Amino acid sequence: MSDSKDKDVLLEVKNLTVEVAGKRLLRGVDMIVKEGETHVVFGPNGSGKTTLVNVIMGLPDYKVVDGDILFRGDSILEWNLTERAKSGIGLAFQHPPVVEGVSLGVLLKTIIPDKKTSEEIAKNAHMEDYLEREVNVGFSGGERKKDELLQLLAQAPQLVMFDEPDSGVDVDSIKLMVDIMRKLLQKNTPIRERKNSGIIVTHSGVILEEIHADRGYVLVNGRLVCSGPPLDIFDQVKNHGFERCIKEAYESEKDG
Amino acid sequence: MKVKKMDENLKEEIAGLDRVGFDIKGETERSGSFLVADDKTTESESKEENLVVMPLSFAVEVYDWVNELRFSLVDREKDEYTKEVASRKELLGSFIYVKEGAKIEAPFQSCFFLHCQGFRQVLHNIIVLEPNSELNIITGCATGNLVSVSSHIAVTEMFVRKGAHLTYTMIHDWGSKAVVYPRAAIDVEHGGIFTSNYIALTQVKEIQSNPVAYLSDNASAKFNSIIYGRDGSFFDMGAMGILKGENASCEIVSRVASKNSKLILRAYIEGNGKNTRGHTECNGLLLDDRSSVTAIPELKANNIDTELSHEASIGKIAGEKLNYLMSRGLDEETARALLIRGFLEKGIEGLPESLKKKVDKLIEIAASSESL
Numbered sequence: 001m002s003d004s005k006d007k008d009v010l011l012e013v014k015n016l017t018v019e020v021a022g023k024r025l026l027r028g029v030d031m032i033v034k035e036g037e038t039h040v041v042f043g044p045n046g047s048g049k050t051t052l053v054n055v056i057m058g059l060p061d062y063k064v065v066d067g068d069i070l071f072r073g074d075s076i077l078e079w080n081l082t083e084r085a086k087s088g089i090g091l092a093f094q095h096p097p098v099v100e101g102v103s104l105g106v107l108l109k110t111i112i113p114d115k116k117t118s119e120e121i122a123k124n125a126h127m128e129d130y131l132e133r134e135v136n137v138g139f140s141g142g143e144r145k146k147d148e149l150l151q152l153l154a155q156a157p158q159l160v161m162f163d164e165p166d167s168g169v170d171v172d173s174i175k176l177m178v179d180i181m182r183k184l185l186q187k188n189t190p191i192r193e194r195k196n197s198g199i200i201v202t203h204s205g206v207i208l209e210e211i212h213a214d215r216g217y218v219l220v221n222g223r224l225v226c227s228g229p230p231l232d233i234f235d236q237v238k239n240h241g242f243e244r245c246i247k248e249a250y251e252s253e254k255d256g
Numbered sequence: 257m258k259v260k261k262m263d264e265n266l267k268e269e270i271a272g273l274d275r276v277g278f279d280i281k282g283e284t285e286r287s288g289s290f291l292v293a294d295d296k297t298t299e300s301e302s303k304e305e306n307l308v309v310m311p312l313s314f315a316v317e318v319y320d321w322v323n324e325l326r327f328s329l330v331d332r333e334k335d336e337y338t339k340e341v342a343s344r345k346e347l348l349g350s351f352i353y354v355k356e357g358a359k360i361e362a363p364f365q366s367c368f369f370l371h372c373q374g375f376r377q378v379l380h381n382i383i384v385l386e387p388n389s390e391l392n393i394i395t396g397c398a399t400g401n402l403v404s405v406s407s408h409i410a411v412t413e414m415f416v417r418k419g420a421h422l423t424y425t426m427i428h429d430w431g432s433k434a435v436v437y438p439r440a441a442i443d444v445e446h447g448g449i450f451t452s453n454y455i456a457l458t459q460v461k462e463i464q465s466n467p468v469a470y471l472s473d474n475a476s477a478k479f480n481s482i483i484y485g486r487d488g489s490f491f492d493m494g495a496m497g498i499l500k501g502e503n504a505s506c507e508i509v510s511r512v513a514s515k516n517s518k519l520i521l522r523a524y525i526e527g528n529g530k531n532t533r534g535h536t537e538c539n540g541l542l543l544d545d546r547s548s549v550t551a552i553p554e555l556k557a558n559n560i561d562t563e564l565s566h567e568a569s570i571g572k573i574a575g576e577k578l579n580y581l582m583s584r585g586l587d588e589e590t591a592r593a594l595l596i597r598g599f600l601e602k603g604i605e606g607l608p609e610s611l612k613k614k615v616d617k618l619i620e621i622a623a624s625s626e627s628l
Binding site for chain 2: 059060080081086090091093097099100101102106111134155
């Protein structure tokens, strides 16, 4: 665990309850992420993992029916996507859309107008060959994931959320992905000076072998259960599946 | 030859015609120039031995066969505008003639400019490419700072002889005070290739045009259009391909965005010859509730061995894409502009390399001036 007792809270999710078209997807989620911490959210498909990061990012169509999201102490529920992104929240999408006719170079230049910097970032991510290509058009699954990280490098958010960053990525690319994720999360900076925080959503957890995380949770049916040290949780999931947590979630639903 | 002297004000306005591809300063390589401002031909020049450029009024005197070409492709009785062109006693317009086998590398530039308030510009242009010759024409049309409505009416007849290759690019920047009625027809002989690129990214009060290409054996035509209708514009644009000969082919591709504007895109292909092929495609992007885009494809097969197809799609900016860009910190206006730019730039793929950069820049300017 990192020595983050004295650190400021960056993100606080309080009793977050979310619906889409009348269907409840998150049920009273609580989560506190301090500066420099990385949290991991496991969970089976359809448990609400993507909903959680999308709602924090501010994507529309989600209805927050209860609870709050505080970023650096301010409620951000009324902030739109741009305001949240500009204040330092970033998301690597699980399924980013294709953007026809817009090259990655043009997009990066729009995110950071200084052309030199955007080219440098692409070079460091070994993606300079992609600058002329249209964003996500004809990209493989792995290329899309890399592209997401590249855009986040340009955006430089303080809270970096990754939605299934390693799914569909081949073994050779994993190392590069991990390098970029570590950079985004300032993993090479001493803990005391580390400011950036992360939320990694994953159903496999393989990435945890490469990126140290501070806290793990399992999200089941819209509830965060089984929180604890990430590797312990990962072991438990690996050995027993999500069954125990599902049971726990079921029990708490019955009680509450 | 410099035909007439210009006044200072006009000179200044002409210096700005680079926006429609007309370079008066001579910074870009050109094989020649032709410029008409209102009813004055102010430039008529060829830098190539095998490229003849002159006002049509001269050409009918110099070559006895030119007069026969007039209204041989466009019916003079077609409508009130062709009748008006036919009724004019004084000819205004260009004659561009490439001799047999000459491949003119640098683009030829022409420009039709409306300078005076309420002027009615009535033109007749004849373009002839003799067998196996090649020419790339960039025509820019624009207006000065008009405060009252002006008109541009033009009959253009193009003759692409056997094996010749004509690329005809038109960039329009008319403004809110111009009504525009071009009437064009192209005869493409055996093995000839005709490519039309039409780019209009700014306002026009009203434009209506529906050029027709007649295609002989092994001849082909391609019409590409990129249109951004804005702020009360009305575009009724089309293209027609008549596949007369064996193995003739025609493709009509449009990419249009409409903001508070009405756009009609027509495409007509008629397959008469054996083994003929035709395809039309229209992609429309609607930017607000005050806009409309109407795609009217029409295919007519008169031969069992003709293959014709069309596809069309009209939609709005996808919210998913807008959200994606906004999640990177772009405000909604910037994100929309980027998506409009991307949509229109997809149309550049079919353009010649020499033109891509120019049009790319024009699209960037047009899209960045987008406001919600």
